Amino acid sequence: MPDESDESRPRRTAAVIPAAGRGVRLGPGAPKALRTLNGTPMLIHAVRAMAASRAVSLVVVVAPPEGAGEVKNLLDAHALPERTDYLVVPGGDTRQESVRAGLGALPEGIGIVLVHDAARPLVPVDTVDAVVEAVRGGAPAVVPALPLADTVKEVEPGAKGEPEPVLATPERSRLRAVQTPQGFDRATLVRAHEAVEVSGEGATDDAGMVERLGAPVVVVPGHEEAFKVTRPLDLVLAEAVLARRRATDGF
Numbered sequence: 730m731p732d733e734s735d736e737s738r739p740r741r742t743a744a745v746i747p748a749a750g751r752g753v754r755l756g757p758g759a760p761k762a763l764r765t766l767n768g769t770p771m772l773i774h775a776v777r778a779m780a781a782s783r784a785v786s787l788v789v790v791v792a793p794p795e796g797a798g799e800v801k802n803l804l805d806a807h808a809l810p811e812r813t814d815y816l817v818v819p820g821g822d823t824r825q826e827s828v829r830a831g832l833g834a835l836p837e838g839i840g841i842v843l844v845h846d847a848a849r850p851l852v853p854v855d856t857v858d859a860v861v862e863a864v865r866g867g868a869p870a871v872v873p874a875l876p877l878a879d880t881v882k883e884v885e886p887g888a889k890g891e892p893e894p895v896l897a898t899p900e901r902s903r904l905r906a907v908q909t910p911q912g913f914d915r916a917t918l919v920r921a922h923e924a925v926e927v928s929g930e931g932a933t934d935d936a937g938m939v940e941r942l943g944a945p946v947v948v949v950p951g952h953e954e955a956f957k958v959t960r961p962l963d964l965v966l967a968e969a970v971l972a973r974r975r976a977t978d979g980f
């Protein structure tokens with residue numbers, strides 16, 4: 730029996746996968762996480778990407794509320810690593826609410842939580858492992874991110890289609906485009922979600938909530954293939970990445 734009070738023991742890691750979004754920017758069709766890439770639902774790719782890490786012992790999928798049964802069936806129907814446990818819970822109206830639902834389902838004994846978008850189905854396992862390692866190393870919040878290729882302008886948002894005045898050009902070398910999985914000390918992430926629930930503020934990622942607590946957040950290198958499938962062109966890129974993997978790795 731492992732000694733639960735032994736602080737030198739690696740803390741168990743769970744991955745929460747918010748998958749309850751509609752995918753409005755992708756266009757009409759099934760909920761985004763259930764759309765297929767190379768014939769397999771995007772969600773299954775994302776679950777496999779998390780379960781590929783030997784650090785991850787539990788995957789919690791946050792399903793569209795009306796689709797939790799379908800998601801359970803999908804998990805049963807696809808070959809997934811047996812050393813990992815899987816749970817499905819219904820999601821909420823926002824990503825933030827869906828992640829909170831996933832956190833609420835975590836059992837005792839989980840000390841590290843990864844939050845990973847179902848919409849980033851192709852993240853390589855090395856990126857997942859790098860995030861876990863940084864949390865195990867003592868960082869309460871870790872985000873994978875990439876430097877930007879484009880110059881970014883801050884604007885005064887205007888009416889759709891109207892020219893928008895530029896307010897500033899942030900220095901690009903200090904900017905990073907943030908991906909998932911983001912990794913957290915469980916207690917810190919739970920506190921961050923409780924704080925935004927009370928304040929009513931929204932946040933587009935989980936690390937942003939931890940920043941508001943004043944806790945440190947660090948960046949580790951992300952990966953180009955961890956891009957988010959958001960718009961139709963992203964589906965074309967995802968299929969191309971999978972075709973290249975099939976040609977070079979045989980899967």
Ligand SMILES: Nc1ccn([C@@H]2O[C@H](COP(=O)(O)OP(=O)(O)OP(=O)(O)O)[C@@H](O)[C@H]2O)c(=O)n1
Nearest residue numbers: 747748749750751752753754822823827847848
């Ligand atoms: N109520 C919501 C909204 C989003 N998500 C999840 O959060 C991740 C990132 O969200 P995004 O890519 O923006 O997905 P959607 O909200 O589905 O996209 P859109 O804004 O185009 O509708 C996705 O895996 C999505 O399923 C979720 O679990 N619950």
Ligand SMILES: C[C@](O)(CO)[C@H](O)COP(=O)(O)O
Nearest residue numbers: 824846907908909933934957
């Ligand atoms: C969490 C995230 O993927 C980090 O880039 C992103 O913020 C999600 O934003 P979205 O508006 O829900 O796509």
